[in-house]
Amino acid sequence: MALTKNTILSHKEIEHKIKRIAYQIYECNVDETELVIAGIENNGYLLAKKIKANLEKISTIKCTLCKVTINKGQPTLPILTSLKKEDYTNKSIVLIDDVLNSGSTLIYGIKHFLDVPLKQFKTAVLVNRNHKKYPVKADFKGISLSTSLFEHVHVNLSKQPYEAYLD
Structure with a gap:
């Protein structure tokens, strides 16, 4: 018997x-003229590009991708x-990753950007897991998910159909 993905x-x-998430980011930055959308390499960056494209459809804020x-x-x-x-x-910066698991990637990313003065700093993730080792939270999240420590969340944003599944 073959196992199926959870x-x-x-995609939809x-x-x-x-x-x-794009609308929520816009609501928090409605008075801004410029916004930096920083995506953590690989899936976080792909997610950041997609959020930036949506922001440009709904607002006049100049979005710079990082x-x-x-x-x-x-x-x-x-x-x-x-x-x-x-x-x-x-x-104003929004740091984006695909999955918030332990929080280490996001917290070190935040630390990097705090070396300079910022107007505002927010974080966004597609999937927020509840197993954080560090006191970091996502300001904008697609879904919050309680899983066991042994389960892993996979996100595919590189080719369609997009999907997120647990294994």
């Missing part, structure tokens, strides 16, 4: 969550961004 979010649901490269196995190693520090100094 689907958390379908993911698209809906992305639109809703790729954030963090070694998830060793998050204390230097973090690289596609923007220079002066490009996001005194700006």
